[in-house]
Amino acid sequence: MKNIITLLMPRICSFKGKRFSKNNTGGLFKLLLFGTIGIVFWGGIFAVSLRVLGYFKEIAELGDILACKLLSMIILTFFFLLVFSSILTSLSKLYLSRDLSLVHSLPVPSYKVFIARWIESTADSSWMVIVYTLPVFISYGIVYQTGFLFYINMVITLLSLSIIASGLSAVLVITAVNFLAASRIRNIGLFIGLCFFLVLFFAFRFLRPERLVDPEAFATALFYLKALKTPAPPYLPSTWAFDSMKALLYGNITEGMFQLALLWSFAGVIVFMVIIIAEAIYFKGLSKTRTAQIRLFNYKGTRSLFLTFLSRPVRAFAVKELRTFFRDQTQWSQLFLVAALVVIYIYNFNVLPIEKAPIKTVYLQNLLSFLNMGLAGFVLTAVTARFAYPAVSTEKQAFWLVKSAPIPLANYLWIKFIIYYLPLLILTEILIVATNILLKVSPFMMGLSIINIFFMVPGVVSMGIGFGAAYPDFKSENPAQTVTSFGGLLFMIACAGYIGAVIIIEAGPVYNLFIAGIKETPLSGFMWIWIIGSFAAAFMINILAIVLPMKFGEKKLSRLLI
């Protein structure tokens, strides 16, 4: 046990060192900022849960069924989220971490190394899921006015589920690594997880839940409610957790304790099993991951015919960027996700019941189109955060090549900008044009949307590249995660402010132009001045959004010590 605690000490010490050192004032600021956002998000979940459960509680009989079904679904989702998260974390902790060579060279049995890593993995993969599902479960306790025992049971149940999920994932991972290389499993796991998520999402989306508000679909809803009473599979730990919580929700302590005992006994068995399996095959699997990479494709030749119109240094970076991007399999699943996002986004507009709304259709269509510019801007921000923001960090520790290359840093950043600008512009214009066609908007609104997005995309991409350059992380194993850092947060805030400002500035003039068009009335001189002034201001904001972040990024990056 002493060895295991010793192996965990570097992690504990680095956490303490990072959070509580006297000179870490910047860290304290970041902690406060992230903490505030986290608390606001937590409070939002809590408020929504209370409202929904309170609403359910008011519906006689049906409400309790709905609340229980919801609880069952939440616990099932919680459990599968934990399993998925644990697979990725344990794979990384057990097989891909950089310090594995060091810890395995120590005079400690490999199963003890495994236990220490597994404890770390369990904590890392489950703490956030637990923290952000707690407000939902607390809401149940408040709405159903349970005793204190419900809350204690809730915490103990969630802990046992975390241990079970993490244990099952570890068994799965250490068995799989003996057959496949660890680096490939991560990609395959990510891909399968994404597919699973997308199938669920599409299935839910194509069920068209908006029809439930339509009285004509009530017969379908009755069938749905009948299905709600179907019990969950009894062999799943999440079902025992649900049964335990449900029992305590209604004050049935004996039943609750029995289910909890079932959970913990299973958790104990899993821990026992996972240690035995790890002792037998963990080190063997680890040794297998240390073999040379297998060549999947033949990469003969260096010619890039389609970029010959670019100057040599620009082409060098563009070709390098494209090759490294498409050869990284983790990017493929992300592209797949973006394609799905586009389909879902456009489909949502296709099924909007505009004609049933109490507001005049023409007005609503164009209002939605205008607001859609903001919405598409936020989608653009999310995609930029995933792809353009980490663009500088993806150089990783090879960034010395950029610093020693005979091209200015500004040029390097603008090359990155162009590479991401073009595909993101096409993506956002597709979103805007397709949704406007589905909304059947006026030619004025169509033209305005296209032009507006044309100017907003470079602003957002520039912020992505600029903030990414100002706050790079060249040591991160997964640069895509850099967006969750302080710089990423600043980028998101800046983008939200920028998009919001442009939309607000244009809202008044666009409304007046639109109404004047419908009513066929001329605009006054004052109106024209206001309209021209507003559009000029929006244009200036766009220009500043393009230039300033790039300058900021260049300045910070040039001062960076590597």
Add this chain to the structure above:
Amino acid sequence: MIELKALTKRYGNFVAVDNLNLLIPKGEIFGFIGPNGAGKTTTINMIGGILAPTLGTVMICGINMESDPEKAKRKIGFIPERPYLYEKLTGMEFLKFIADLYGVGEDVFLIKSQEKLEMFFLSDWSDDLIESYSHGMKQRLVMAAALVHDPEVIIVDEPMVGLDPLAIKMVKNLFRSLAKQGVTIFISTHTLKVAEDICDRIGVIHKGALIASGTPEDLKRQVNETDADLEQVFIRLTEE
């Protein structure tokens, strides 16, 4: 030619390099030795244009690194201590990337790349992704890339780390041959034998300051031990 004038780098209150003055003429191999943390890599990074000095100037073939960094860098072949590269490119693609950055013509590149890959025993691996290379292979690829544009100055940090004896011998011969052709070479190293074998002059840096400079014989005379080897001279010069 490399000229360092009052080169200084400070990190807050800590002085990493203190008022360094050096003139390394064309065709000379200059060895830079010193204990860990003496300021060798900081100096190398400033000469390579990777790090801006706090004070002083770096001149590469008469070009000021501060006022015209792109032109100065075009003259340099930079070889860092740790060969971090773009892992998803092949060896050949990496050479092409470097050649494009330094404006090497297409025809010249085809000849040069084959020549350098053969020289560094990488021909059989040229179409494999760099992620499958060993540390030594990556180090050899960095060296090949640094030479692909025929630099007038080579700056190299710990050149022999990760290389096998055959490659070490080849690199030593290569540096001697390049120096004869007029290439200026600045080598930072801990391997005193390498410095003694190939360098025309050696500079000893300690706590950021250049404490001795000259041929190995000059250094021996400086510590009054003409029979000592470079290791003993180094210890005498850097001991507290």
